[in-house]
Amino acid sequence: MPEPIIHAFFDEPTNTVSYLIGDPETRDAAVVDPVLDYDHKSGKANVRSADAILAKAGQEGLTVKLILETHVHADHLSGAPYIKLKTGAKVAIGERIKEVQKIFRPVFNAVDVSGEGAEFDVLFKDGDRFTIGHLQGQVIATPGHTPACVSYKIEDAVFVGDTLFMPDYGTARADFPGGDARVLYHSIQRLMALPPETRLFMCHDYLPKDGRKTFAWETTVADEKARNIHVHDGVSEDDFVKMRTTRDQTLSAPTLLLPSIQVNMRAGHLPPADANGITYLRVPITLTS
Numbered sequence: 001m002p003e004p005i006i007h008a009f010f011d012e013p014t015n016t017v018s019y020l021i022g023d024p025e026t027r028d029a030a031v032v033d034p035v036l037d038y039d040h041k042s043g044k045a046n047v048r049s050a051d052a053i054l055a056k057a058g059q060e061g062l063t064v065k066l067i068l069e070t071h072v073h074a075d076h077l078s079g080a081p082y083i084k085l086k087t088g089a090k091v092a093i094g095e096r097i098k099e100v101q102k103i104f105r106p107v108f109n110a111v112d113v114s115g116e117g118a119e120f121d122v123l124f125k126d127g128d129r130f131t132i133g134h135l136q137g138q139v140i141a142t143p144g145h146t147p148a149c150v151s152y153k154i155e156d157a158v159f160v161g162d163t164l165f166m167p168d169y170g171t172a173r174a175d176f177p178g179g180d181a182r183v184l185y186h187s188i189q190r191l192m193a194l195p196p197e198t199r200l201f202m203c204h205d206y207l208p209k210d211g212r213k214t215f216a217w218e219t220t221v222a223d224e225k226a227r228n229i230h231v232h233d234g235v236s237e238d239d240f241v242k243m244r245t246t247r248d249q250t251l252s253a254p255t256l257l258l259p260s261i262q263v264n265m266r267a268g269h270l271p272p273a274d275a276n277g278i279t280y281l282r283v284p285i286t287l288t289s
Contacts, residue, residue, distance in 0.1 A: 001157070002024060002155065003024070003155065004021050004022065004023065005024055005113075006157060009053055010217070011049050011076065012215075013037075013134065014076040014256065015206050016033065016035050016076045016199045017077075018033050018049065018053060019031065019033070019201060020053050021057055021135070021154055021159075022060065022133075023056075023132050025134050026133030027134060029062035029063060029064045030065065030068055030154075030239070031067050032077050032159045033069060033073070033078075034049070034050050034078060034082075036049070036050065036263075038076075038259065040255060045049045047134060050079035054217060055207075062085070063087050063222075064083060066089055066092060067080045067092065067121075068093075068094040068159070070091075070092065071146045071150070071161050072096070072148060072150065073255040073256070073264050074146075074176060074254050074261055075260060076259055077263045078268030079268065080268070081268045083147075091120050092121065092123070093148060094124065094139070094141060095124060095125050095148075095149070097120065097148045097265070098115060098117045099147045099148065100178060101114065101115045101116075101117065101230035103178050104217045104261050106259075107265075112266075112272055113265060113266060119265075119269065125141075127139060127201055129252055130231050135151055136154070137154045138152075140153055140164055142160065142188075142190065143180070143183050143190075144181065144182075144184025145162045145172040145176070146178055148165060149162065151163060153194075153198075156199055157198075157200075158200050159201045159285045160200055160201065160203065162203050162204060163187055163191065164228070164231075165202055166219055167226075167229065168208050168227045168229060169206055170228060170231070171240075171261055173247075175245075181240070184244065185244075188231050191222045192224065193285065194204055196221050198220060199219075200220060201217060262281060262282060263281070
């Protein structure tokens with residue numbers, strides 16, 4: 001079994017980890033969850049993070065053939081279109097993106113969004129298999145954080161998206177539209193059922209208030225089962241749901257929630273430009289008493 005080349009790229013402004021995964025034999029590669037650098041205060045964006053991934057691929061002689069999105073992210077804008085433009089790689093996501101598009105299309109009056117996932121090149125079903133050169137990949141549906149969340153198992157490594165965090169930080173929230181704490185618990189159990197030595201790679205890391213001082217994003221199934229503060233061995237489904245639901249009620253919306261969803265449900269593309277040629281992101285306004 002070939003061991004994949006794995007390079008991680010941490011974007012501290014959004015606490016996001018993107019990955020470049022390569023086959024050491026064929027030099028074919030995939031990118032997981034690339035970031036577009038976006039400053040919400042100014043509306044300015046650049047491709048610095050995506051260029052870093054492409055530069056590393058060039059240095060190592062890797063050819064990017066596939067871009068794997070774990071879900072429609074709510075905390076960063078995707079850099080997938082830029083990497084696709086530069087490499088010709090196909091952009092893939094879980095097939096339940098259709099549900100996410102149908103949830104959020106009316107929120108933003110995004111009449112251009114298909115509701116069928118047509119903005120993406122590949123829609124994966126649970127259990128689908130794919131290759132990166134000689135590397136064998138498998139799609140594991142892990143909904144709960146969002147309906148369309150998937151994890152990608154590539155040989156002995158699994159890229160879990162927002163399903164799990166490092167053991168000392170716990171698990172993802174499940175209060176976004178279409179999210180479900182009970183469904184998330186069962187998704188986590190699917191990951192926990194993998195061999196103990198399986199390597200798990202996070203999509204995000206946040207430093208615990210009283211703990212380590214450096215960011216980390218790789219752990220194992222065994223370590224999560226033994227130490228995850230939310231869902232270690234011995235935590236029942238009902239206890240997890242109660243904890244997760246209670247905790248989620250205290251969380252504020254991610255800073256980039258509104259721009260991220262309307263861009264990422266379009267496979268990372270910006271909304272269509274207005275008649276003046278300028279692209280705008282929409283902010284629905286809700287009046288509260």
